[in-house]
Amino acid sequence: MGAAPAGVEWIAVDWGTTNLRAWAMQGEQVLAAAAEPLGMGGLAKNQFEPALLKTVGGWLTEGSVTPVVACGMVGARQGWIEAPYVSVPSPPHSADAFCRAATSDTRVAVTIVHGMSQADPADVMRGEETQIAGLLALRPGFSGLACLPGTHTKWAVVADGAVQSFRTFMTGELYGLAVAQSVLRHSVAGPDGYDDAAFDEAVAEIAADPAGLAARLFSTRASGLLRGMAAPAARSRISGLLVGLEVAAMQAAWSNAPVVLIGASAVSASYRRALTLLGAPQTEVLEADLCSLAGLAAARKLIG
Amino acid sequence: MGAAPAGVEWIAVDWGTTNLRAWAMQGEQVLAAAAEPLGMGGLAKNQFEPALLKTVGGWLTEGSVTPVVACGMVGARQGWIEAPYVSVPSPPHSADAFCRAATSDTRVAVTIVHGMSQADPADVMRGEETQIAGLLALRPGFSGLACLPGTHTKWAVVADGAVQSFRTFMTGELYGLAVAQSVLRHSVAGPDGYDDAAFDEAVAEIAADPAGLAARLFSTRASGLLRGMAAPAARSRISGLLVGLEVAAMQAAWSNAPVVLIGASAVSASYRRALTLLGAPQTEVLEADLCSLAGLAAARKLIG
Numbered sequence: 001m002g003a004a005p006a007g008v009e010w011i012a013v014d015w016g017t018t019n020l021r022a023w024a025m026q027g028e029q030v031l032a033a034a035a036e037p038l039g040m041g042g043l044a045k046n047q048f049e050p051a052l053l054k055t056v057g058g059w060l061t062e063g064s065v066t067p068v069v070a071c072g073m074v075g076a077r078q079g080w081i082e083a084p085y086v087s088v089p090s091p092p093h094s095a096d097a098f099c100r101a102a103t104s105d106t107r108v109a110v111t112i113v114h115g116m117s118q119a120d121p122a123d124v125m126r127g128e129e130t131q132i133a134g135l136l137a138l139r140p141g142f143s144g145l146a147c148l149p150g151t152h153t154k155w156a157v158v159a160d161g162a163v164q165s166f167r168t169f170m171t172g173e174l175y176g177l178a179v180a181q182s183v184l185r186h187s188v189a190g191p192d193g194y195d196d197a198a199f200d201e202a203v204a205e206i207a208a209d210p211a212g213l214a215a216r217l218f219s220t221r222a223s224g225l226l227r228g229m230a231a232p233a234a235r236s237r238i239s240g241l242l243v244g245l246e247v248a249a250m251q252a253a254w255s256n257a258p259v260v261l262i263g264a265s266a267v268s269a270s271y272r273r274a275l276t277l278l279g280a281p282q283t284e285v286l287e288a289d290l291c292s293l294a295g296l297a298a299a300r301k302l303i304g
Numbered sequence: 305m306g307a308a309p310a311g312v313e314w315i316a317v318d319w320g321t322t323n324l325r326a327w328a329m330q331g332e333q334v335l336a337a338a339a340e341p342l343g344m345g346g347l348a349k350n351q352f353e354p355a356l357l358k359t360v361g362g363w364l365t366e367g368s369v370t371p372v373v374a375c376g377m378v379g380a381r382q383g384w385i386e387a388p389y390v391s392v393p394s395p396p397h398s399a400d401a402f403c404r405a406a407t408s409d410t411r412v413a414v415t416i417v418h419g420m421s422q423a424d425p426a427d428v429m430r431g432e433e434t435q436i437a438g439l440l441a442l443r444p445g446f447s448g449l450a451c452l453p454g455t456h457t458k459w460a461v462v463a464d465g466a467v468q469s470f471r472t473f474m475t476g477e478l479y480g481l482a483v484a485q486s487v488l489r490h491s492v493a494g495p496d497g498y499d500d501a502a503f504d505e506a507v508a509e510i511a512a513d514p515a516g517l518a519a520r521l522f523s524t525r526a527s528g529l530l531r532g533m534a535a536p537a538a539r540s541r542i543s544g545l546l547v548g549l550e551v552a553a554m555q556a557a558w559s560n561a562p563v564v565l566i567g568a569s570a571v572s573a574s575y576r577r578a579l580t581l582l583g584a585p586q587t588e589v590l591e592a593d594l595c596s597l598a599g600l601a602a603a604r605k606l607i608g
Contacts, residue, residue, distance in 0.1 A: 085530075121519075122526040152487070152522060168526070169518035170487065177481045183456070183474065210515035211553035214473035214546070215425075218456060222426040222472070226389075242518070249515035 005031035008059045010067040011108075012296035013052070014289075015074035016127060017041040020051060024059040028297045032059065040073040040080075048080035049103050052110070060107040069300050071113040071292070072127035075099065080110075085117035085124060089164045092116070092133040092295070095302040113299055116163060123168050128154045131262050131288065132163060134295030138286065144258035145250070148288075149267045151176070155250050157257075169246045172267070178238055184217060187224040188238070190231025196273075198233040202240025203274045207248040216241050239270060247274040258282040262291045309335035312363045314371040315412075316600035317356070318593075319378035320431060321345040324355060328363040332601045336363065344377040344384075352384035353407050356414070364411040373604050375417040375596070376431035379403065384414075389421035389428060393468045396420070396437040396599070399606040417603055420467060427472050432458045435566050435592065436467060438599030442590065448562035449554070452592075453571045455480070459554050461561075473550045476571070482521060482542055491528040492542070494535025500577075502537040506544025507578045511552040520545050543574060551578040562586040566595045 005024050008031060012023045018039035024032040038051040052068065053060075060066055075083030083099040097114035115126035128148045135146055136158070148154040151173050156166040179188045205216060220237050223229040229237075247254075259280055261268040268285045275283050309328050312335060316327045322343035328336040342355040356372065357364075364370055379387030387403040401418035419430035432452045439450055440462070452458040455477050460470040483492045509520060524541050527533040533541075551558075563584055565572040572589045579587050 117526075117530055119530070121523045122530050123523060124526045124529055167519050168522045170522040171518045173486050174478075174482075174518055174521075177485055178478075181481055181485060182477050207515075209553065210517075211511075211549050211555075213514075213517060213553075214475045214478055214550055215471050215553065217478075218472045218474040219425045219427060222421075222428045225428055226421055226423070226426050245515050246518055249513065249517075249519065251515075 004058050007031065008061075008066060010069065010300055011056050011059060012293055012300075013056075013068055013070035013074075014072055014127065014130075014292045014296070015040060015070050015079075016072045020055055022056045023293060024056070025293075025297070028294070030293065040076060040078065045080070048074065048101070049105065052108070053105060056108075062107065064107070065109050066107060067300065067303070068108050068110045069113065069296050069303070070110065071130035071296060071299070075112045075115060076126060079112075081112060083112045083114045085115045086129075088116055088118050088166065089162050090116065091162045092129040092136065093299050093302055095299075095304075098299070098303065111299070111303055113296075116166070118166060121167070123166060125154055125166060125168065128156070129163065130295035130299065131291040132156055132158060132295070133298045134291035134293065135260060135262060135286065136161060137294040137298045138291065139260070142260070144260065145253055147250075147259055147261050147263075147271060149261065149263040149271050153246065153271075155253065157253065167250070169249070171242050171246045175239060175242050178217065178242070179235065183221050184234070184238060187221050187229065187234035188231050193232040193235075194239075195230070195233040195236040199236040199240035199270070199273065200277055202237045203244030203247070203277050206241045206244040207278055210245055210248055213241060213245055240274070243270050243274045244278070247271065247278055247280075251278065254280045258284070261285045263288050308362050311335065312365075312370060314373065314604055315360050315363060316597055316604075317360075317372055317374035317378075318431065318434075318596045318600070319344060319374050319376045319383075321377045324359055326356075326360045327597060328360070329601070332598070334597065344380060344382065349384070352378065352405070353409065356412070357409060360412075366411065368411070369413050370411060371604065371607070372412050372414045373417070373600050373607070374414065375434035375600060375603070379416045379419060380430055383416075385416060387416045387418045389419045390433075392420055392422050392470065393466050394420065395466045396433040396440065397603050397606055399603075402603070402607065415603070415607055417600075420470070422470060425471070427470060429458055429470060429472065432460070433467065434599035434603060435595040436460055436462060436599070437602045438595035438597065439564060439566060439590065440465060441598040441602045442595065443564070446564070448564065449557055451554075451563055451565050451567075451575060453565065453567040453575050457550065457575075459557065461557065471554070473553070475546050475550045479543060479546050482546070483539065487525050488521060488538070488542060491525050491533065491538035492535050497536040497539075498543075499534070499537040499540040503540040503544035503574070503577065504581055506541045507548030507551070507581050510545045510548040511582055514549055514552055517545060517549055544578070547574050547578045548582070551575065551582055551584075555582065558584045562588070565589045567592050
């Protein structure tokens with residue numbers, strides 16, 4: 001963690017299933033950052049406070065209380081405490097649905113941000129609402145689609161400062177299972193790398209025949225057996241089929257609205273490529289951490 | 305294995321990735337059956353003959369040679385010997401592409417049936433060609449679609465005694481990964497059983513929005529979190545989404561042709577249900593083993 005930074009006013013925490021990431025903040029300025037593999041998935045109820053203190057303890061001051069604002073799966077039923085889901089349509093943050101997590105250490109005051117839900121079609125998010133709050137802080141008045149690529153990619157319709165509706169695609173998880181666990185693992189065993197032409201071809205194919213997904217995935221394996229398709233081409237083809245299918249499903253939404261992609265650069269680049277190929281008029285990429293931090297800062301202001 | 309049956313003329317073998325199944329035959333009559341978990345996937349080259357003898361040794365007669373006809377993954381590159389792929393269009397069996405596997409035991413003469421391939425879209429099959437040969441033996445002159453549900457479901461266009469084209473969907477494998485390995489495993493944890501209404505609803509949903517697959521799969525999880533969807537309904541919904549998507553992809557083929565389903569009864573029943581829901585005019589189910597045996601008998605006649 002290094003030397004304790006001076007002037008820490010509050011601590012921003014993005015606490016997901018796998019990792020705990022924290023930033024020592026002065027206003028909206030980052031003074032220091034820390035990360036530990038202490039995600040919600042591996043912690044019992046009584047392990048959350050020790051995990052937090054292990055990560056941010058060096059930033060605390062004896063005799064004063066530092067506010068901590070956390071978002072993500074830390075607020076799930078299996079998390080530290082269960083923060084409610086706020087139903088859409090709603091602004092991404094509602095301070096009256098934030099939760100306080102009790103601590104025995106009096107140097108911190110921990111607030112956990114709620115998630116969001118949608119009744120029909122049934123859907124849920126935790127953590128992405130804070131990135132959307134960050135988007136609205138960075139682009140005041142934004143109206144359009146926020147796409148947050150990941151294991152479970154979210155597409156949110158944002159207008160009038162609120163999330164109007166959203167849709168989650170488990171595309172990233174399907175990709176991971178396909179390349180690691182299915183017969184397609186033989187097709188991607190080989191040299192690293194990607195093949196843009198194979199990605200583009202797959203996006204066009206699946207947009208023209210969305211129902212054919214399970215056949216077009218299998219044909220990747222058959223192309224390996226019959227024509228020796230290389231691993232980079234196979235990897236990009238599988239990605240193109242799955243990302244292309246998802247982007248095609250959202251066509252009605254993005255054809256008339258700007259899209260902001262919020263996510264890790266490589267995966268956002270794939271989504272942006274597919275959007276452009278299928279004719280999306282306007283796409284922009286925002287870095288995920290930038291949005292998370294802006295959203296956590298917005299949450300802190302709401303707490304007052 | 306019990307007492308050796310009298311009058312064994314030949315032995316039929318269906319040798320897949322996981323299992324070796326064999327039948328002692330007199331003409332087209334089954335005298336005895338045996339099965340061992342000695343599939344191609346677990347055997348080195350020099351273990352195929354011992355595996356066969358372990359399974360059928362009791363049916364052999366000292367001093368005479370019993371023909372053995374085997375189909376399936378035993379003929380793959382990783383199998384006993386590699387049998388070629390015959391390109392479509394072609395009759396399901398071409399005797400000149402059958403292969404002899406050498407044995408040190410002189411009581412058997414082993415023939416391995418070839419597979420089939422298609423250049424564009426790239427596709428392969430091994431074992432299903434023999435079930436299609438069985439279909440043609442059981443329904444001479446059949447013209448229409450043969451659907452062989454399984455881990456990798458095949459749809460074959462059959463006309464003029466030949467396989468004209470075919471398409472493989474890895475639907476069964478995707479279903480297995482989704483319910484065992486993905487976030488959806490939480491949704492199917494609970495009471496056994498299926499829910500026909502949930503299946504039917506999912507088939508209709510996905511046929512109307514095929515590109516939405518990854519979102520509609522995830523909504524199963526969200527329905528569990530928000531509305532307590534029961535495990536049987538979740539299981540049937542996931543099945544209905546995946547099977548419905550596949551059946552929708554084949555609509556142009558089945559809307560004008562009879563469909564014969566060849567497969568295990570439960571999975572064939574799901575496909576038949578989806579076909580009927582989406583408007584297929586004519587479907588029939590044939591038992592898979594019946595077709596395999598009829599196909600292996602047809603192969604034996606070709607060998608002469």
